[in-house]
Amino acid sequence: MSHRNRAQPPSLSEPIRRVEAGPWAIELLPGAAYATRYVASQSAIGFAFDSQRGLHAIGSDRVLPFDAVPNGLAFVPAGCDVLSESPKGGEYLRVIRTDGIALIGDRAFNNRIDQPATALALRMRSALLRASVDDDWEAWALALAERAQANEALSAPSGGSITGSRMRLLDEFIDAGLDGPLGVPAMAQLLGLSEGYFMRAFKEATGKSPHSYLIDRRLAKARALMRDSPASLAQIALLCGFNSQAHMATVFKQRLGVSPAKLRG
Numbered sequence: 213m214s215h216r217n218r219a220q221p222p223s224l225s226e227p228i229r230r231v232e233a234g235p236w237a238i239e240l241l242p243g244a245a246y247a248t249r250y251v252a253s254q255s256a257i258g259f260a261f262d263s264q265r266g267l268h269a270i271g272s273d274r275v276l277p278f279d280a281v282p283n284g285l286a287f288v289p290a291g292c293d294v295l296s297e298s299p300k301g302g303e304y305l306r307v308i309r310t311d312g313i314a315l316i317g318d319r320a321f322n323n324r325i326d327q328p329a330t331a332l333a334l335r336m337r338s339a340l341l342r343a344s345v346d347d348d349w350e351a352w353a354l355a356l357a358e359r360a361q362a363n364e365a366l367s368a369p370s371g372g373s374i375t376g377s378r379m380r381l382l383d384e385f386i387d388a389g390l391d392g393p394l395g396v397p398a399m400a401q402l403l404g405l406s407e408g409y410f411m412r413a414f415k416e417a418t419g420k421s422p423h424s425y426l427i428d429r430r431l432a433k434a435r436a437l438m439r440d441s442p443a444s445l446a447q448i449a450l451l452c453g454f455n456s457q458a459h460m461a462t463v464f465k466q467r468l469g470v471s472p473a474k475l476r477g
Contacts (some may be wrong), residue, residue: 231348266298279376338469
């Protein structure tokens, strides 16, 4: 996973959303396939809302597979050579300081779970989706930069039982069954874990509960269908496991701060 400059395909209805505030540029990149290579001209902070996988080489000439966890905070220092590609990508927040003042840190990292950073990123995403330019962007960007510069040992995930391969298996299982009932018992059984242990391990690895993650996967699929298919919102709601279009609209407003109709345009 990297702080990437993804070209926006012309068929996407969800654009790259960008706000400039003081010395900061904040971008919300939609979930889409990408392939990029560049040398970072300035340090950047990133936040992955979705689990992602692909290939990357960050500050190295070794191209390796990567698995990015949802709610993962990331950092790329200035001058770092970046190659990254993913067949599906995922929604990603990027924050860059544009006044030439370097952010502290000389080593790239990702997959850092940090609850204050998660709260900030969710607030910034909601404001970007609402096209709100009157929010406190400078304060938010500075606060997120401070979280990226915090003691890594205090916020790095331990991994535990929710490994990258298990996360990939779980994503495939969820995506295949989103149009029906899914819950913790089925997810825990898939990984061969007890429900209680699974819930604790999942929260430790991703910073969110399995139930919350399932809702996020339903939202991600709904947004992809809104972007890529002519299906009605009522049809999309059922395909994504919502009880009705009204139920989907309520979840969109609660999680994203915007209605499906407004987001679809």
